[in-house]
Amino acid sequence: MTADPDKYILKVDGLGVTYGDFVAVKDVGFNVLQGEIFGLLGPNGAGKTSTLSAIEGLLKFKQGTIIVDGQDVQQKPLYAKASMGVQLQSTSFQPELNVVQILQLFSGIYGVPKNKDEIKEMLKDIKLEDHAHKKFGQLSGGQQQRVSLVIATIHNPKLVLLDEPTTGLDPQSRRQLWERIEAIKAKGHAVLLTTHSMEEAEAVCDRIAIIDHGRVIAIDTPQALVDKHRDDPEVIAVSRRGKITLEDVFIGLTGTAVRD
Known part of the structure; x- marks a missing residue:
């Protein structure tokens, strides 16, 4: 399904997040369309996690608004959370349960209980039907991520948030x-989705936003950003292959210093 230009599922406007005197996010704004994969990229400490946490409802913010499927996350937090599915970078499920039991548990928690045939079909869809009775910890990293992604979307949410889903x-x-x-x-x-992988951003994202020092400094399609900044002196200076890449643009815009 192509993105619907008339249907914004997520609207972030003027978001500000502070920790005491430290400003983590300042005046951040972007929109995500129905049927769109939107990437949030930035160096460590740039404000990605704070932005994501505010959207998820895990972090209180005093400046700006976040609208999920037409509802303000602060005014109607339960509706907003019900409209979201979240896959964290590291997910741990009940160690004594196998994959089928975990899917049964979370489908019940989300109010969409699945029978055995439905769960079997879900596992077949992610090519894990032969691992149905394995405990989560016995699965490989990729298999665990597939299960986590199924759980994040089991209630058919309008918005899916993925925090560095392919790390490791x-x-x-x-x-x-x-x-x-x-x-x-x-x-x-x-x-x-948030990611540190420029290859991932180019491969799956329709648009991306680059955030640095708590501010969004660029938003566009990956190719459009490359085309726009390919002649920037800072980008040319860091290019190592002759051909300008998204990674070159990212480093050119955010600098070469390593962030802790």
Whole structure:
């Protein structure tokens, strides 16, 4: 499904997040469309996690607004949370339960209980039907991420938030997860993901926002950003391959200093 230009699932406007005197996020704004994969990129400490936490409802903010499927997350937090599915970078489930039991548990928690045939079909869809009775900890990293993604979308949320979903995965597992993310988009969901991988951003994201020092400094499609900044002196200076890449643009805009 292509993005619907008339249907914003997520609107972030003028978001500000502070920790005491420290300003983590300042005047951040972007929108995510229905049927769109939107990437939030930035160096460590740039404000990605604070922005994501505010959207998820895990962090209180005093400046700006966040609208999920037409509802303000602060005025109607329960509706907003019900409209979201979240996959964290590191997820841990009840160690004594196997995959089928975990899916049964969370489908019940989300109010969409699944029978055995439905769960079998879900596992078949993610190519884990032969691992149905394994405990979560016995699965590989890629298999765990596939299960986590199914749980994040089991209640058919309008917005799916993915926090560095492919960190630590091998190339085969990463490609499989990209396919799962694209399948989520094809069903009309809006997807917001954070990533440090420029390859991932180019491969799956329709648009990206680059955030640094708490501010959004660029928003566009990956290719449009490359085309716009390919002649910037800062970008040319860091290019190592002759051909300007998204990574060159990212480093040119955010600097070469390593962030803790």
